[in-house]
Amino acid sequence: MTRLSLAQVLDWSWMSSNLDTIWEQFQEHVILTILPVTFGFLIAFPLALVAVRWPRLYSPLLGMTGVLFSIPTLALFVVMIPFTGLSRATAIIPLTLYTLLILIRNTVEGLASVPRDVSESAEAMGYRRTRRLFKIELPLAMPVIVAGLRIATVNTIAYVAITSLIGQGGLGQLMLDGFQRQFPTPLIVGLTLAVAFAVAADLGLLSIERALTPWKRARS
Amino acid sequence: MSILTELVAWFLDPANWQGSTGVPARVAEHVLYSVIAIIVSIAVALPIGIFIGHTGRGGAVVINVLNSARAVPTFGIILLTVLVAGIGLLPVVVALVALASPPIVTNTYAGIRSVDPKIREAAEGMGMVGWQVIRRVEIPVALPIIMAGIRTSAVQIVATATFAAIVGLGGLGRYIIDGLAQQDLTQVLAGAILVAALSLLTEFALSLLQSAVVSDGLQAQSTEAASETKA
Amino acid sequence: MGSRMKKLALIVMVALSLAIIASGCAGEGALEGGGEGGGAGGDAVVVGSANFSEQLILGNMYAELLEDRGVSVERRLNIGSRDTLFPALESGEITLVPEYTGALLVFRAEGEEEELKGSEPSQVTDRLREELPDGLVALDPAEAQNRGSLAVLPETAEEYELETYSDLAEVADELAVGGPPEFPTRYSGLVGLQEVYGIEEFGEFRALDAGGPLTAEALSSGQIDVARVFTTQGVIKDQGWVVLEDDKNMELAQNIVPVISEPALTDEIQSALNELSAGLTTENLISLNERVEVDREDPEDVAREYLQENGLIE
Numbered sequence: 001m002t003r004l005s006l007a008q009v010l011d012w013s014w015m016s017s018n019l020d021t022i023w024e025q026f027q028e029h030v031i032l033t034i035l036p037v038t039f040g041f042l043i044a045f046p047l048a049l050v051a052v053r054w055p056r057l058y059s060p061l062l063g064m065t066g067v068l069f070s071i072p073t074l075a076l077f078v079v080m081i082p083f084t085g086l087s088r089a090t091a092i093i094p095l096t097l098y099t100l101l102i103l104i105r106n107t108v109e110g111l112a113s114v115p116r117d118v119s120e121s122a123e124a125m126g127y128r129r130t131r132r133l134f135k136i137e138l139p140l141a142m143p144v145i146v147a148g149l150r151i152a153t154v155n156t157i158a159y160v161a162i163t164s165l166i167g168q169g170g171l172g173q174l175m176l177d178g179f180q181r182q183f184p185t186p187l188i189v190g191l192t193l194a195v196a197f198a199v200a201a202d203l204g205l206l207s208i209e210r211a212l213t214p215w216k217r218a219r220s
Numbered sequence: 221m222s223i224l225t226e227l228v229a230w231f232l233d234p235a236n237w238q239g240s241t242g243v244p245a246r247v248a249e250h251v252l253y254s255v256i257a258i259i260v261s262i263a264v265a266l267p268i269g270i271f272i273g274h275t276g277r278g279g280a281v282v283i284n285v286l287n288s289a290r291a292v293p294t295f296g297i298i299l300l301t302v303l304v305a306g307i308g309l310l311p312v313v314v315a316l317v318a319l320a321s322p323p324i325v326t327n328t329y330a331g332i333r334s335v336d337p338k339i340r341e342a343a344e345g346m347g348m349v350g351w352q353v354i355r356r357v358e359i360p361v362a363l364p365i366i367m368a369g370i371r372t373s374a375v376q377i378v379a380t381a382t383f384a385a386i387v388g389l390g391g392l393g394r395y396i397i398d399g400l401a402q403q404d405l406t407q408v409l410a411g412a413i414l415v416a417a418l419s420l421l422t423e424f425a426l427s428l429l430q431s432a433v434v435s436d437g438l439q440a441q442s443t444e445a446a447s448e449t450k451a
Numbered sequence: 452m453g454s455r456m457k458k459l460a461l462i463v464m465v466a467l468s469l470a471i472i473a474s475g476c477a478g479e480g481a482l483e484g485g486g487e488g489g490g491a492g493g494d495a496v497v498v499g500s501a502n503f504s505e506q507l508i509l510g511n512m513y514a515e516l517l518e519d520r521g522v523s524v525e526r527r528l529n530i531g532s533r534d535t536l537f538p539a540l541e542s543g544e545i546t547l548v549p550e551y552t553g554a555l556l557v558f559r560a561e562g563e564e565e566e567l568k569g570s571e572p573s574q575v576t577d578r579l580r581e582e583l584p585d586g587l588v589a590l591d592p593a594e595a596q597n598r599g600s601l602a603v604l605p606e607t608a609e610e611y612e613l614e615t616y617s618d619l620a621e622v623a624d625e626l627a628v629g630g631p632p633e634f635p636t637r638y639s640g641l642v643g644l645q646e647v648y649g650i651e652e653f654g655e656f657r658a659l660d661a662g663g664p665l666t667a668e669a670l671s672s673g674q675i676d677v678a679r680v681f682t683t684q685g686v687i688k689d690q691g692w693v694v695l696e697d698d699k700n701m702e703l704a705q706n707i708v709p710v711i712s713e714p715a716l717t718d719e720i721q722s723a724l725n726e727l728s729a730g731l732t733t734e735n736l737i738s739l740n741e742r743v744e745v746d747r748e749d750p751e752d753v754a755r756e757y758l759q760e761n762g763l764i765e
Contacts, residue, residue, distance in 0.1 A: 014749075021529070070375075070419045072382045074393065075412030078400045085538070158293040165386070165400070167535035172295060177502050177529055179299040182664045183747070187303060191296040198291030240655070307668050388629075388657060388665040398658055401632035
């Protein structure tokens with residue numbers, strides 16, 4: 001088998017003539033990341049509030065989402081196929097489920113980390129439960145919640161690549177294509193863009209967190 | 221409900237427990253890949269974590285690089301390594317080590333940094349030097365957190381070793397990949413269940429190990445500083 | 452960064468993300484999109500293909516040819532597998548694909564492999580036409596075929612005196628065979644080999660891929676002795692592999708045939724593609740593959756040159 005020489009590794013002409021495909025797959029990857037994380041958060045957040053309100057539900061909740069999380073990614077995607085065919089839903093549903101463990105856990109831990117004297121003084125000041133939650137506790141829990149979002153997002157970006165094995169995959173398609181044809185360029189392009197996306201998303205969420213917690217900077 | 225009965229039938233079928241494609245053989249392969257990966261990960265990550273933890277230098281840089289490293293999809297790493305190095309154990313190990321090293325480094329660093337400076341001073345006061353401080357004081361004190369990192373990594377490795385099947389190797393991932401190709405959902409489910417079971421078993425076994433190894437006074441401190449990832 | 456800068460960064464990021472999502476979702480339900488965005492613009496013929504070299508060459512050939520004849524064409528090449536590609540063809544998302552008579556027939560009607568063993572290519576094509584859903588049409592098949600076969604290294608052929616599948620049957624239990632994961636369960640795999648050639652078992656079966664890089668690597672490095680290959684692969688001649696003869700005619704005919712959505716079919720398109728198929732032989736397909744797989748030329752260039760050299764386009 002002819003081992004490829006390093007010179008063949010980055011074929012710039014392939015890149016320039018395939019810019020539209022690369023862009024298309026990148027967009028696809030973004031969609032397959034943002035939708036699951038958003039849906040995941042929309043599901044996880046109320047569940048987390050429930051767990052905070054009724055702490056006895058926390059363990060079973062973590063247990064269930066933990067079990068979901070331990071199902072190998074590849075398997076869950078494949079298992080969806082008989083139900084959702086080869087559409088985006090087949091990718092999005094499992095991707096959403098995988099975010100639940102982290103998002104629920106971090107949201108609960110974040111809210112739990114709010115010092116009791118803070119919530120108690122808020123209560124004493126007449127803040128009712130909901131207002132207290134949104135005006136005091138959530139902002140204080142932000143760092144941990146956003147940390148969860150960051151992890152969930154970076155994870156999801158990696159899992160999306162795997163869905164190329166079931167016809168989805170965004171940048172994973174480029175990776176698979178490069179591999180199929182023993183052509184490093186699409187593989188490397190796909191990999192690099194995925195990493196760039198993950199790093200950008202991570203930093204982006206980090207700066208959102210910083211923007212939402214101005215008091216933290218004041219303290220340090 | 222027929223899927224359930226088919227699944228039970230699959231597990232009860234003796235043919236699935238024999239030979240080179242049987243469950244024992246696949247589990248053995250899977251465990252082999254995982255064990256090699258975790259040993260290499262520890263060998264690579266532990267020294268780095270100890271170094272930056274003990275000297276306190278380069279921590280921010282290393283942690284940032286690792287965070288970026290975590291962003292590299294394992295799927296891509298394994299495909300790229302096969303393209304470069306051919307089929308074999310190497311690509312699988314490389315990909316798994318890339319996945320599992322960051323939590324070990326992060327936790328080791330955090331663990332050692334968290335050692336109370338007074339303890340360190342006391343050790344130095346007793347005449348201990350560099351290596352001795354590390355070996356006899358810092359590591360034992362940081363052990364709960366270090367072990368938590370190793371546990372997280374080990375579980376991730378077991379779950380991700382399924383990828384070996386994508387590049388023509390064995391392991392429990394075979395049931396998933398072959399099931400996909402043969403349109404055999406039962407096989408895929410069986411594989412998924414086996415991997416999940418093995419991950420949980422790994423988590424359990426390592427937490428037993430942790431209880432055994434970490435001195436009692438420190439058990440209470442055990443927390444998971446690392447965050448959960450898998451690929 | 453000042454807080455105003457931060458707010459700006461926040462707004463920019465949110466806007467950017469929304470823009471990306473919006474442009475990606477446009478034209479199709481967010482949950483239905485198969486990753487290819489909106490459907491064909493207007494009356495463009497959407498040419499699809501699978502993601503291996505030969506398919507890319509054929510897809511580009513169809514596309515270039517039709518464009519030259521004044522048809523507006525959109526290319527959606529490089530789609531993973533028939534499981535993804537064919538539903539897109541049925542739904543109209545894709546209009547035209549290059550297919551293989553035998554493989555597509557089996558995809559549509561699984562029991563056919565056994566029934567059609569030993570049939571003439573034309574019989575396979577006729578059966579395929581019966582099995583295609585309404586709305587899809589198979590045009591004239593080319594003479595070129597890309598059949599399934601088994602290959603060994605020259606050393607292996609010499610050592611075990613292998614020329615045909617029947618020769619293989621005698622020593623199969625000493626050899627390791629590699630193929631796609633579905634090989635053991637398919638008639639075009641171990642099932643057929645057992646029924647037609649009496650091969651009870653090989654020494655070992657390794658699940659790799661369908662004639663892809665894993666299989667090629669495994670055969671070259673000796674990890675397997677026999678590989679499931681496809682006869683027009685460029686790597687066969689390049690590596691000097693010995694392709695065994697299917698002496699009892701187990702493998703199904705696999706003529707290259709354009710499959711197109713009926714509403715999109717015009718006389719112009721039909722005659723152009725039939726003209727192309729008429730001149731396409733297995734030999735020239737192999738040499739085209741070699742240029743792409745071995746010499747790493749661009750499939751688009753190779754396709755265009757073929758059309759030019761054969762007077763199909765200017």
